[in-house]
Amino acid sequence: MNHLLAFVTWNPNPELVNFFGISVKYYGLLWGIGILLAYYVVRYQYRDKKIDEKKFDPLLYYCFFGIFIGSRLGHCLFYQPEYYLLHPIEMLLPIKMMPGGGWKFIGYQGLASHGATLGLIIAIWLYVRKTKMNYIDVVDMIAVAAPITCFCIRIANLMNSEIIGKVTDVPWAFIFVREDMQPRHPGQLYEALAYLLLFFMMLYLYRNYGKKAHRGFFFGLC
Known part of the structure; x- marks a missing residue:
């Protein structure tokens, strides 16, 4: 019973706002934000490489x-x-x-x-x-940016109550109301945090070792 009090009951409205019958949902918005953030990260690399x-x-x-x-x-x-x-x-x-x-x-x-x-x-x-351009050069630059997009996508999955984890009794379990009301690992959140850490690691490696790295290094890490 004590565990039940600690569980997170998760049932957000997937719709952020509705303009005259046109629905704006967290899912699509977060996908868009993820692509936009990746755009700026890749543009930074193009400028840094003077392409x-x-x-x-x-x-x-x-x-x-x-x-x-x-x-x-x-x-x-x-x-x-x-x-x-x-x-x-x-x-x-x-x-x-x-x-x-x-x-x-x-x-x-x-x-x-x-x-x-x-x-x-x-x-x-x-x-x-x-x-x-060289294909690997381009995917190397995109690989540095990709984890931040993946982070946004997994948060979008969380807002949609999809890609849920296994049933568990850990205190931080989520009860996904739109699914089966069983406490589950928030798998989307785990992945989102992993992608966020990977993004900062990739950014650190690029800033400190990018010019020395072999072609395909960042793509291989990602």
Whole structure:
């Protein structure tokens, strides 16, 4: 009974605000923040290495569309193919087709991080073909920034009460009300903290040893 008093009852509203029927959710917002933070970290590295900024400008667009399309298709095709193959327009548009006709704006209901990774790999390949840069040089710079994006994504998972941990009786267990009301390890929080520590480690290594590191060093660590 004493343990029950210490557990965290977790049931946040996934919607941050609603503007005239348009829902802004923590999930999408945190994904966006994660990509934006990575953008600034990679831009810092381009400037530090004195790489022509004209080569940097297209990187954001390649990465954004690669991550978005990959994460969305990854969710739809890996987790709910039976639904989305019958409703392909809902894969890329934030709407739901209504049975009686018409549509409703619902926002994007799922983004898969492993799909985002695959989309990013393809996007970088297209980017280096255009800019004539070395693929490993680019992924090294992105690897330094990637953990901060992953941190934001895991916090987004926490706000969505998804990717939950195993049942436990530790005092800091979370009771996910939208799941099964059993105390569980907050797996998303563990991963988020690990990614945050990894980000600061990568940033420290880059600032102190980046110019001496062999090609592929940061990508290998990440």
